[in-house]
Amino acid sequence: MNSRNFFVLTRGLAMKAVRVHTFGGPEVLKVESDVPIPVHSETQVLIRVGSAGVNPVDTYIRMGLFAQLPTLPYIPGRDGSGTIEKVGSKVDTLKEGDRVFFSGASGSYAEYVACESHSVFHLADRLSFAQGAALGVPYFTAYRAIFIKGKAKAGDRVLVHGASGAVGLAACQIAKAHGMTVVGTAGSPQGMELVKNNGAHLVFNHREKGYLELAAEAVGGDGFDVIIENASDINLGSDLTVIGPGARVVIVGNRGNVEISPRFLMTEEASIVGCALFRSTPEEWRQTAASVVAGVEMGFLTPFIDREYPMETVQEAHAHVLSHEGGSRGKLVLTMT
Numbered sequence: 001m002n003s004r005n006f007f008v009l010t011r012g013l014a015m016k017a018v019r020v021h022t023f024g025g026p027e028v029l030k031v032e033s034d035v036p037i038p039v040h041s042e043t044q045v046l047i048r049v050g051s052a053g054v055n056p057v058d059t060y061i062r063m064g065l066f067a068q069l070p071t072l073p074y075i076p077g078r079d080g081s082g083t084i085e086k087v088g089s090k091v092d093t094l095k096e097g098d099r100v101f102f103s104g105a106s107g108s109y110a111e112y113v114a115c116e117s118h119s120v121f122h123l124a125d126r127l128s129f130a131q132g133a134a135l136g137v138p139y140f141t142a143y144r145a146i147f148i149k150g151k152a153k154a155g156d157r158v159l160v161h162g163a164s165g166a167v168g169l170a171a172c173q174i175a176k177a178h179g180m181t182v183v184g185t186a187g188s189p190q191g192m193e194l195v196k197n198n199g200a201h202l203v204f205n206h207r208e209k210g211y212l213e214l215a216a217e218a219v220g221g222d223g224f225d226v227i228i229e230n231a232s233d234i235n236l237g238s239d240l241t242v243i244g245p246g247a248r249v250v251i252v253g254n255r256g257n258v259e260i261s262p263r264f265l266m267t268e269e270a271s272i273v274g275c276a277l278f279r280s281t282p283e284e285w286r287q288t289a290a291s292v293v294a295g296v297e298m299g300f301l302t303p304f305i306d307r308e309y310p311m312e313t314v315q316e317a318h319a320h321v322l323s324h325e326g327g328s329r330g331k332l333v334l335t336m337t
Contacts, residue, residue, distance in 0.1 A: 013037070017110030018314050018334075021073040023064030026315040029076070038107070038114040042088040045117055047100065050129030051308070052080035052108040054317045054332040055137045055166075056253065062318065068278065070106070077108030079136025081129045082336075084120075091117040099123040103136025104278075104285075109314065111336050121289060124296050127303070134166060134303030134331035137277065139292045142170035142228070145250045145275045146178075147291075148284055150226040152248075154179030157219045161239065162230030163200060164191035165328035167252055169304055171228045172199035174291075177300040183215050183224070191329050198304060206235075216242040223247060223268070233258045236272070240264035250275050306330035 017035040020028050040046040058076050060066045081101040084094055094100065094117055101123045102108070105115040123132040145167075146152045152175065160171045163184030175182045176199035184200035186192045192203045202218050204211040216223055223244030229235055233256035239249050240260055247270040265271065280288065295301035306329045309317040314334060321332050 015111040016311065016336075017075050017107070018077075018311060019073050019075055020062055023062065023069075023072075025063070026059075026318040028062065029314045029318060031312055031314065035075070035110065037112050040086055040088055040114040042090045043116060044088045044114045045084050045091055045094055045100075045120055046086035047080075047082045047102065047113050047115055047120070048085050049080050049108060049111060049113055049336045050082040051133035051336065052077045052110075052334045053133040053137055054309070054314075054321050054334060055079070056321055057137065059318050059322055067276075075107035075110050077110070077113075077334075078105060079103045079133060080105070080108035080113065081123055081132025081135075082113075085112070088117065093117060094120060094122075099125070099129075099132075101132035101135050103140050103289075108133075109311070109334060118285070121293050126299075127296065128305075130305045130308050130333045130335065131303045133333045134305060135292060135296065135301075138166035138303070138331060139170045139174070139295075139301060140280075140288050141167050141252060141275065141277045142174050143288045143291055144277060144280065144284070145228050145252050146171060146175055146226065148280075148288070149273045149275045150228070150248045150250045152178075152180060152226045155181075156225040157181045157223075157244070158183065159215065159224040159227045159239075159242070160184045160195075160200070160230075161206070161227060161235050162186075162253070162328070163195040163203075164188075164330070165230060166303070166331040168228070168230055168328070169195065169198045169330060170301070173301050174295065175199065176201070177295060180226075181219055183219060185211065185215070188329075194304065194329055212238055212242050226250065228252055231255070236260055240270075243268050243270045246270060248273060304330035306332055308333050308335050310335055 084098045104119040164186040184195035185206040227249045230253040232254040
């Protein structure tokens with residue numbers, strides 16, 4: 001579609017999008033067909049969305065439980081993929097028709113989204129739009145957790161606790177590609193097989209008694225250097241029993257309170273650090289993006305899609321992303337076309 005036809009098509013028309021008018025449960029997610037198509041600025045591009053990522057953080061925002069809440073009403077979604085329809089006058093790295101993925105946008109649960117060009121990246125031809133929508137939040141978070149907050153390096157022993165979800169699988173792929181010994185956990189045979197196929201050298205079932213001790217023994221018995229923790233309200237206390245000297249436990253996910261013994265931290269002079277993607281500095285963002293894009297282009301980063309939902313079933317998608325039934329297995333996405 002050329003720019004003239006696009007202007008004629010969108011002038012006076014609206015798009016379909018998911019909107020939230022009040023914070024609450026999945027039922028507050030409403031698909032509306034009369035939402036104005038966003039107007040991009042000179043530093044932005046307008047993207048026709050192919051797929052949008054469904055992330056746990058989207059549910060926390062929807063419930064009003066996140067640190068930074070949008071003004072109501074709002075369109076959910078922070079990442080996705082699609083095709084560039086319009087390019088701002090100050091954008092020279094992207095062009096109309098480019099297949100792209102994006103992260104850090106606002107309102108990706110829609111047919112169109114306006115996004116700053118520094119948050120838009122070319123999507124490799126080998127990846128589908130669904131896979132492109134799985135790159136933003138999960139892979140950027142995993143990279144930040146491993147390198148920027150976890151200070152990991154080649155040769156480190158890394159435990160990815162809850163590795164079968166989107167962030168966990170991304171962490172396994174990234175850590176293995178950078179020369180680390182990767183141990184993952186999952187809660188089902190299917191999840192364990194998925195983790196093994198996505199970079200983990202060893203996989204343990206976190207529903208079985210004594211699995212952490214077995215995991216620590218399997219990497220030498222001296223404890224882990226870095227732990228990527230996706231369910232800290234469940235696992236943090238036990239994580240501290242398998243840390244090595246100077247270990248870093250990086251909190252990626254949490255859904256409640258937990259009691260721990262700081263003595264483990266004192267003994268190993270270890271630390272617990274939180275990880276929040278929205279806290280990235282511009283320099284950290286560029287570093288993260290460059291590494292993820294390079295990993296995709298080189299072929300060692302490939303998202304796994306658990307399920308694709310049509311936009312009309314967004315309520316079901318939000319219910320699923322927080323469900324523990326069967327354990328998490330990869331990424332959930334919304335499809336717009």
